[in-house]
Amino acid sequence: MHAAVQWLVETIGAMGYPGIFLLMALESSVFPIPSELVMPPAGYLAQQGQMNMVVAIVSGTVGSLIGAYANYFAAHYLGRPLLLKYGKYVFITEEKFAKVERFFKDHGEISTFIGRLLPVVRHLISLPAGLAGMNHVKFSLYTLLGAGIWVTVLTFIGYFIGSNQELIMRYSHQALIGVLVVSAVIIAVYVRLQRGKRAQSPE
Numbered sequence: 001m002h003a004a005v006q007w008l009v010e011t012i013g014a015m016g017y018p019g020i021f022l023l024m025a026l027e028s029s030v031f032p033i034p035s036e037l038v039m040p041p042a043g044y045l046a047q048q049g050q051m052n053m054v055v056a057i058v059s060g061t062v063g064s065l066i067g068a069y070a071n072y073f074a075a076h077y078l079g080r081p082l083l084l085k086y087g088k089y090v091f092i093t094e095e096k097f098a099k100v101e102r103f104f105k106d107h108g109e110i111s112t113f114i115g116r117l118l119p120v121v122r123h124l125i126s127l128p129a130g131l132a133g134m135n136h137v138k139f140s141l142y143t144l145l146g147a148g149i150w151v152t153v154l155t156f157i158g159y160f161i162g163s164n165q166e167l168i169m170r171y172s173h174q175a176l177i178g179v180l181v182v183s184a185v186i187i188a189v190y191v192r193l194q195r196g197k198r199a200q201s202p203e
Contacts, residue, residue, distance in 0.1 A: 012041050017055055021063035028067025028147070030123060035060075039151050043158025057148070057155050064116070064147035065140060068126040072139065075130030104132035109142050110190050116146025117179045150179070 012019045020042050027033040039060050046053040104111065108129060115125030129139055 012038070012045060016051075017059040020056055020059040021066075024060040024063030024151070025067035025070070028064040028122070028126075029070045035064075035150065035154060039154035040158030040161070043155040043160075046155070047159045053155065053159065057152050060151040060155070061144060061148040064151065065143050068116075068139075068143045068147070071123075071126035072130035072134075075127040076133060079127070080131050080133075101132040104129055104134050108132065108134045109138055110187070112139060112142040113146045114183050114187060116143055117150055117183055122147075122150075153179070 012023070015022070020038065023033055023038045024035065027035050027038060039056075042051060042056040042060065043053070045051040046056055112125055112129055112134070115121045126139075126143075
């Protein structure tokens with residue numbers, strides 16, 4: 001692990017902001033590159049005066065958006081026709097597909113935002129968004145918002161902790177727990193508001 005982190009620090013230092021952009025784009029798509037191993041080294045390099053903190057965060061966030069769009073377009077232009085044509089053979093009926101589309105039409109914003117904050121989910125949330133053809137402006141906005149928060153947290157961890165991988169992973173896990181708690185609160189508030197809207201709407 002130490003060797004991997006050292007390699008990432010050297011790679012990001014050599015490639016600069018394009019390296020952060022590329023690695024986070026890969027992390028946001030289907031490649032198993034943990035963001036916890038990409039952004040903290042960038043923060044460490046910023047602390048050493050070798051990078052600009054804001055530009056590093058922007059590079060990582062925009063890279064996340066590009067990677068998310070790779071999944072979005074793959075699902076929309078490749079997965080959608082296949083599911084509509086062959087979904088019945090894997091128990092995905094047109095009715096179930098329509099439910100996914102309706103869900104993202106009604107709840108795509110909160111799903112995309114929260115999904116970008118959660119491990120594993122952040123790699124996959126773009127797929128149902130692409131299948132449902134989620135509005136591009138909304139998809140981009142909430143992807144950037146969610147990814148930006150997570151990228152910023154990890155970058156600041158690297159800035160204040162340095163290259164100590166053990167401490168980085170410890171504080172990354174603590175940050176993840178905090179994000180999970182905040183996400184649960186946001187979802188609870190959202191569900192409560194949605195129930196209130198339905199209760200007030202005329203039958």
